[in-house]
Amino acid sequence: MYMTKTIIRTEGLSYSYAKAVQTLSNIDLQVEQGAVYGFLGPNGSGKTTTISLLLGLLNHQQGSIEIFGKDFKHHRIDVLRRIGSLVEAPSLYGHLTAKENLEVYRPVYGVKPQRIKEVLKIVGLEDTGKKVCKKFSLGMKQRLAIALALLPSPELLILDEPTNGLDPAGIIELRQLIKQLNKASGITILISSHILSEVEKMVSHLGIIYRGKMLFQGTLQQLHAFQQQDAKLFINTSNNEAAIQLLDNYQPQYDGEKLMLTFSGIEQAAAINRTLVQNNLDVYLLQPAETDLEQLFINLTTTAA
Amino acid sequence: MNLLISFRSETLKLKRTLSVYLCIIAAAFGPFMSLLEVMDEAPKMLKHQPWIKHFLEGREPMAIALLPFYIILVCTLLMQIEYRDKTWKQVLTSPQKLFDIFMAKFLAVQTMIWLFLLTYMLFLGITAFITEAVHPELFDGPINVFAILQNNTQLWILGLGLSSVQFWLSLRFKNFIAPLGIGIAGWFLSPMMLFQFKTSIVEYYPYAFTILPEIPGHAGKAITYQWYSVITMMVFLTIAFVQFRTSKVKG
Incomplete structure (x- = not known):
């Protein structure tokens, strides 16, 4: 039924x-x-x-x-x-x-x-x-x-x-x-x-x-x-090397001078911010990537290629 | 009922097409060309039953050249309506049985052939009236409409074989040139088979069915050729429908 x-x-x-x-x-x-x-x-x-x-x-x-x-x-x-x-x-x-x-x-x-x-x-x-x-x-x-x-x-x-x-x-x-x-x-x-x-x-x-x-x-x-599962977060701090070690679970990578990592929701972004601040790192940038559906569509179809 | 609806739909598509203009122009050509000749020689020509003679004498150019060429052209033009405008998809996604679509198209071809034959007769009539105006002593006998219709029906039956072959070709080839080229080549082969190769195979050759009864030595077998024509139609329509129904990609 x-x-x-x-x-x-x-x-x-x-x-x-x-x-x-x-x-x-x-x-x-x-x-x-x-x-x-x-x-x-x-x-x-x-x-x-x-x-x-x-x-x-x-x-x-x-x-x-x-x-x-x-x-x-x-x-x-x-x-x-x-x-x-x-x-x-x-x-x-x-x-x-x-x-x-x-x-x-x-x-x-x-x-x-x-x-x-x-x-x-x-x-x-x-x-x-x-x-x-x-x-x-x-x-x-x-x-x-x-x-x-x-x-x-x-x-x-x-x-x-x-x-x-x-x-x-x-x-x-x-x-x-x-x-x-x-x-x-x-x-x-x-x-x-x-x-x-x-x-x-x-x-x-x-x-x-x-x-x-x-x-x-x-x-x-x-x-x-589905789009959220694959969302990206950009981070820039006063010490990115230290941030990489702190956020090791998220497997951050350099994207130019800033860091990029995958996250699954706004609560997780807040948790990341807390971790960085509690470890005395100044957070200059904490920005979810603008992944619109068009980008997701391209990602889906190119990933499958 | 459904076939009639499909047929109506097919006839509506013919509006303003070359097939209709061709029907009128081709039908007018023969009678008006012969009018010039008749005007000169009329007094010598039409003595006994002048009306029927006038109409039956018009049959020869029709049977030998005009009708076969018209059939070849009209089959190609009618099918090109769908191919040219890429409308097969719409036709085939409408709620019509494939058999109805197929038969409606074939019936539209036959309607155009009848229209051509009748228009030809109409123009023959017009030329007869013109001749009579100039030579009032002629055409005072009765008009035997039955004989004229019988003559046209015979021509139509003789053309069924050719029209089914051309119908099949026009359905099979998307382009305009292939069925037209094969049709014209096929027609040219008829006199060659008759007069150059003198082969009896010509009696089974669909492109020659309308021609044969006009040729001395074959005239007596007109009924046989009509049967051959009907059999050819049944064979080629079956082939065409099977291909139409089973084609992998439609439209």
């Missing part, structure tokens, strides 16, 4: 395009209902492959995929009916207008004509008239692709690198839209990106993938806790 309903669950998902190269290894993805799940990893880490497997664009080789509690392979149509997706570049017909592009899929999803107006309004493209899509800017195309993903009023939205090609204002707009969709309509969202800072402000859960392996999966709070 699970406390919350799991929308996406993969177990031991593995895939290889060529025999010698394992693109994905044992991916256990778990996306809970109502979550905004950031699926992060550098380019070529396996994000699009995973998403392609989830949507049936690749025939899966090993492991299982369960979406809405149903085995994807045997319930492909039922599952896809409840999903809106955008995989990599916007998939739009350049010779058709925004409305016509949506009209191509409207009967496929069995939604009313009114829904086209609604989704165009949501993405701010209701006034594009007879302009065909090939004349749209990349930002407009991306927004129309999102409108297309929203057309079936999906319960799950899968967006693969949706910020690609968007300017900073476009990224902020998209972020607001995703938050709004999640909050107002309760849509579960899986959003992939190779830039943590782009998704950090909108996600509730994160999965970090690197070279086809999941390095981390959990809530943002869990990631922050």
